Amino acid sequence: MKKALVLLGLVTLGGAASAQTLQANLGATFGGLGTGVHVGVSVLDLANLGGLALDGRVSGDFRPNSTSLNVDALLNFPTDVLNLYGGVGVSYNLSSSVLGFGLTGGLNFPVTENIGIYGEGVLRLNAPTSLRAGVTFTF
Numbered sequence: 001m002k003k004a005l006v007l008l009g010l011v012t013l014g015g016a017a018s019a020q021t022l023q024a025n026l027g028a029t030f031g032g033l034g035t036g037v038h039v040g041v042s043v044l045d046l047a048n049l050g051g052l053a054l055d056g057r058v059s060g061d062f063r064p065n066s067t068s069l070n071v072d073a074l075l076n077f078p079t080d081v082l083n084l085y086g087g088v089g090v091s092y093n094l095s096s097s098v099l100g101f102g103l104t105g106g107l108n109f110p111v112t113e114n115i116g117i118y119g120e121g122v123l124r125l126n127a128p129t130s131l132r133a134g135v136t137f138t139f
Helices: 002-016
Strands: 024-033 036-049 050-064 067-080 083-093 100-111 115-124 130-138
Touching: 002 115, 024 050, 024 115, 036 067, 036 130, 050 083, 067 100
Parallel strands: none
Antiparallel strands: 024 036, 024 130, 036 050, 050 067, 067 083, 083 100, 100 115, 115 130
16 A cells, blocks of 8 residues: 555656656755655646645655655745745655655755755654755756
């Protein structure tokens, strides 16, 4: 069931991505499960909710003793200087077989038209909290 949920998220985002802008994330993850690498792909502007763009993201947190796959739905709150975002997500830890739910909030500061710097926090309901920081590249 848990693996099916992650696969469903990947297939859904993959199908939607054909007509949308993609954004790749590469950074570090820090928290109760240790330090590691965060890699993700976002599909931007999946829907418009009251003038706010809804993005979908599939990502992975790769740590020496723990690997998690994540699927997030994120609302964007753009400002003149940076983009704020927040939303809900599901995480599946491959190392412990735990399915988690959480809230993500962060900011993305555009450096160029295609490159940005991001920082975010993830509050998980049944797993340790994580902080992430890194770079984004928009295709």
